[in-house]
Amino acid sequence: MNAPLTAADGEPLKKKLAREQRLKQFKAIALVAPLGLFLLLTFLVPITSLLFRSVDNPEVVTALPHTSQLIRSWDQRGLPSDAVYSALAEDLARAKTDGTLADASKRLNMEISGYRSLLMRTARKMPLHVAPGESVRDHFIQIDERWGDPDHWHAIARNAKSWSPYYLYRSLDLRENKSGVPELTPVNERAYLSIFGRTMWMSLWVTVFCMLLGYPVAYWLANLPKRQSNLLMILVLLPFWTSVLVRVAAWIVLLQSEGLINSGLMALGIIDHPLQLAFNRTGVYIAMVHILLPFVILPSYSVMKSIPPSYVKAAISLGDHPFAAFWKIYFPQTLPGVAAGALLVFIMCLGYYITPALLGSPEDQMVSYYVAFYTNVTINWGMAAALGSLLLIATLALYAVYSKLVGTDRLSLG
Amino acid sequence: MLPNYASPVEKLWYWTFRLVCVLVLVFLMSPLLAIIPLSFSADSFLVYPIKSFSWRWYGEFFGNGEWMHSLKNSFIVAPAATLLATVLGTLAAVGLTSSNFPGKSLLMTVLISPMVVPVVIVGVGAYLFFSPLGLTNNYLGLILVHAALGVPFVVITVSATLSGFNTSLIKASASLGANPLLTFRKVVLPLIAPGVVSGALFAFTTSFDEVVVTLFLAGPEQVTLPRQMFSGIKENISPAIAAAAAVLILFSTTLLLTLEWLRGRSERIRTAKA
Structure with missing residues (x-):
C-alpha cells in the first residue's frame, strides 16, 4: 500500500486526477466567463458607478x-x-x-x-x-x-x-453642522426618512395581503386532483404572464369612479356615490397585490406539493382535530418555503415604480419614484444616486438573507 | 373531498375556504376579463355598459403610426435581447452545473441579481454610465440592458433542467468518439431544449414588458410598446389602449400555452427516462 497507484504511463494516478479536475474546472469557468463579462459591463459597472456618484462632489x-x-x-x-x-x-x-x-x-x-x-x-x-x-x-x-x-x-x-457625504446625509434627512457632525434637519425640511418608511410600510402590507390571499389558494391547488389543479393553475399563470402595463390599465378601468366596480356597487344600491378607489393608496395596494400574488402562490404551491398528506392523516387518526392537525403538522412544514416566498415579494415591492406612478397619488410614491424624479426632472444626479444607493443596499441586504435561507441554486420559476 | 359525516362547522369551513379561493382566482382574472370587451366598444370612453360593438379601436391601434412604430421596436429589441441572454445564459448554466469551483455559489448569486435589483437603479445606472459612451437613445444600449435583465431566468431554468440531466450520456457520447462540441449539439442540447426555450420565453417577456429601463435609455426613435402604453395611460387613457391590451393578452396566452406544452414535454422525457 505504500507505493502510489500509477497510470499506464507510470504517472501517479492522484496527480493525473488532480490535473484532470483542474482542466474541468477551467472549462467550466471558461463557459461562465462570457456571461460574467457581459453582466460586468452592462450591469455591475453601471450600478457601481451609480454608488460612487452618490458621494461624487466635483x-x-x-x-x-x-x-x-x-x-x-x-x-x-x-x-x-x-x-x-x-x-x-x-x-x-x-x-x-x-x-x-x-x-x-x-x-x-x-x-x-x-x-x-x-x-x-x-x-x-x-x-x-x-x-x-x-x-x-x-x-x-x-x-x-x-x-x-x-x-x-x-x-x-x-x-x-x-467627494462628500452630503447627498447620502440628505437622503437620510441629515445635514452636517458647522463642526462636520451629521444631525437631523429641521422638521419642516425632512422628507426622505418618511419616504423610506412609506416604502417599507407599503411593501409590508402588500406582502401580508399576498400571503393572506395566496396561501389558501396554493393549499387548495396543491390538494386538488392534478387535472383540476392544472386547469385552475392557468388562471394564476395567465395574469402572471400578462404585461404589467396591461394590468395597470385594466385596474384603472375597473377602479375609476365611473368604473365597473363603482357602477356595480351603485347599481346594487350598496353605495350612492362612487368610492375613490384609483389614484390613491387603495388602488396601489390592489394592483400591487394582483401583480405579486402569483409570486406567492407558485412557490408555495410547489412546497405544498412536496409535503406527503399522510402526516396530517396520521395526526387526525391519532385523534387530533383537523384544524389542530393543520396548524401543528402541515403549517410548520410549509413555513420555510412560504416565508422565503414572502421575503422575495417584499424585496420586489421595495423597488416598485410603475404601479404607484400610474395608480397612486403623490403621497403613495415609493423611493424608486424619487430616484427617477431626480434623474429626469430636476437633473440632480447626486440625490438620485444617493437615494438609489440606499435602496440598493437595503435590497441587497435582504437578498443576501434570502439566498442564505433558500440557496440561489435551489431557486426555481413556477 | 368532504366526507358525508362532516359536522356543520366543518361543512361551513370547507365551503368558506373554497369561496375565498374562488374569489382570489376571480380577482386574478378580473382585470384581464374586464378590459377585453371594452376594446370592442364603439364608445370613446373606457366605461361599461358597452352600447355597440365595433372594430374601431383595433383600426386605431393597427392603423396608427406611433403604435405600430412602438410594436416594431418591441419586436426588434425583445428578440435581440432574448438571443443574447439565451446564448450567454445557457453557456453559463452548462459551466455552472458541470464542475465545482471556488466562489461558485457567490457567482450564481451575482448572475441572478439582475432579478432583484430595483429596475429604476438598473435604469439610472445604465443611463448615467452609457450616455458618455453614446449608448443612450439607440437600440444597442437598450438591447444590452434588456438582455442583462433576462439572463437570470435563462440561468435558473437551464440549470434546473441540467440538474436532472444524466451525465453518463456525455461520457457515452465521448467514448463513442464525439468531440465535446458535437456532444453538446447532438446530445445535451436536444435534451435540455425545453429548459432553454422556457428560459428564452421568460427573457423575451422580461424585455417585451420592460418599461423603466426604456424610460431612461430610449430616445423617441426607440419607443417600445410598453413605453407607448405608459405615456398613453399617463396622458389620456383611450380605448386604443384596450385594443393594445387585448392584443397583448392574446400574445401572452400564446406564450403561456407554449410554455405549458414544453413543460409537459420535458416532464414526459423525464418520466420516460425513469
Whole structure:
C-alpha cells in the first residue's frame, strides 16, 4: 500500500486526477466567463458607478480650484485670509468664461439658498482691480456683504473636496453642522426618512395581503386532483404572464369612479356615490397585490406539493382535530418555503415604480419614484444616486438573507 | 373531498375556504376579463355598459403610426435581447452545473441579481454610465440592458433542467468518439431544449414588458410598446389602449400555452427516462 497507484504511463494516478479536475474546472469557468463579462459591463459597472456618484462632489473643486486648495488650511474661525479672497477672485474670473460656474453655483445654492445669485453677481464684477495695499476682502464685502459672513465660507470649505457625504446625509434627512457632525434637519425640511418608511410600510402590507390571499389558494391547488389543479393553475399563470402595463390599465378601468366596480356597487344600491378607489393608496395596494400574488402562490404551491398528506392523516387518526392537525403538522412544514416566498415579494415591492406612478397619488410614491424624479426632472444626479444607493443596499441586504435561507441554486420559476 | 359525516362547522369551513379561493382566482382574472370587451366598444370612453360593438379601436391601434412604430421596436429589441441572454445564459448554466469551483455559489448569486435589483437603479445606472459612451437613445444600449435583465431566468431554468440531466450520456457520447462540441449539439442540447426555450420565453417577456429601463435609455426613435402604453395611460387613457391590451393578452396566452406544452414535454422525457 505504500507505493502510489500509477497510470499506464507510470504517472501517479492522484496527480493525473488532480490535473484532470483542474482542466474541468477551467472549462467550466471558461463557459461562465462570457456571461460574467457581459453582466460586468452592462450591469455591475453601471450600478457601481451609480454608488460612487452618490458621494461624487466635483462642482466646486472644478470651478474654484485655487480657492478649494487654499481654504483647506483655513482654521474655520472668523473669515479666511486675504489670500483666499484673491484666489476666489481669480477662480471666478476664469470660471465665468469656461462655463463651470453654473454647476458650482447650483451646488452651493443647495447649501445656502441665494448662493447662486451671490456667485453670479460677484463673478460679473471680476476681474477685480485692487490697488496695492488695499484688502481684497474689503472689495468682496463691498460687492456683497454676505462675503463677510463665515457661513458662506464654511459652505465652500465643506465642498472643497471632490467627494462628500452630503447627498447620502440628505437622503437620510441629515445635514452636517458647522463642526462636520451629521444631525437631523429641521422638521419642516425632512422628507426622505418618511419616504423610506412609506416604502417599507407599503411593501409590508402588500406582502401580508399576498400571503393572506395566496396561501389558501396554493393549499387548495396543491390538494386538488392534478387535472383540476392544472386547469385552475392557468388562471394564476395567465395574469402572471400578462404585461404589467396591461394590468395597470385594466385596474384603472375597473377602479375609476365611473368604473365597473363603482357602477356595480351603485347599481346594487350598496353605495350612492362612487368610492375613490384609483389614484390613491387603495388602488396601489390592489394592483400591487394582483401583480405579486402569483409570486406567492407558485412557490408555495410547489412546497405544498412536496409535503406527503399522510402526516396530517396520521395526526387526525391519532385523534387530533383537523384544524389542530393543520396548524401543528402541515403549517410548520410549509413555513420555510412560504416565508422565503414572502421575503422575495417584499424585496420586489421595495423597488416598485410603475404601479404607484400610474395608480397612486403623490403621497403613495415609493423611493424608486424619487430616484427617477431626480434623474429626469430636476437633473440632480447626486440625490438620485444617493437615494438609489440606499435602496440598493437595503435590497441587497435582504437578498443576501434570502439566498442564505433558500440557496440561489435551489431557486426555481413556477 | 368532504366526507358525508362532516359536522356543520366543518361543512361551513370547507365551503368558506373554497369561496375565498374562488374569489382570489376571480380577482386574478378580473382585470384581464374586464378590459377585453371594452376594446370592442364603439364608445370613446373606457366605461361599461358597452352600447355597440365595433372594430374601431383595433383600426386605431393597427392603423396608427406611433403604435405600430412602438410594436416594431418591441419586436426588434425583445428578440435581440432574448438571443443574447439565451446564448450567454445557457453557456453559463452548462459551466455552472458541470464542475465545482471556488466562489461558485457567490457567482450564481451575482448572475441572478439582475432579478432583484430595483429596475429604476438598473435604469439610472445604465443611463448615467452609457450616455458618455453614446449608448443612450439607440437600440444597442437598450438591447444590452434588456438582455442583462433576462439572463437570470435563462440561468435558473437551464440549470434546473441540467440538474436532472444524466451525465453518463456525455461520457457515452465521448467514448463513442464525439468531440465535446458535437456532444453538446447532438446530445445535451436536444435534451435540455425545453429548459432553454422556457428560459428564452421568460427573457423575451422580461424585455417585451420592460418599461423603466426604456424610460431612461430610449430616445423617441426607440419607443417600445410598453413605453407607448405608459405615456398613453399617463396622458389620456383611450380605448386604443384596450385594443393594445387585448392584443397583448392574446400574445401572452400564446406564450403561456407554449410554455405549458414544453413543460409537459420535458416532464414526459423525464418520466420516460425513469
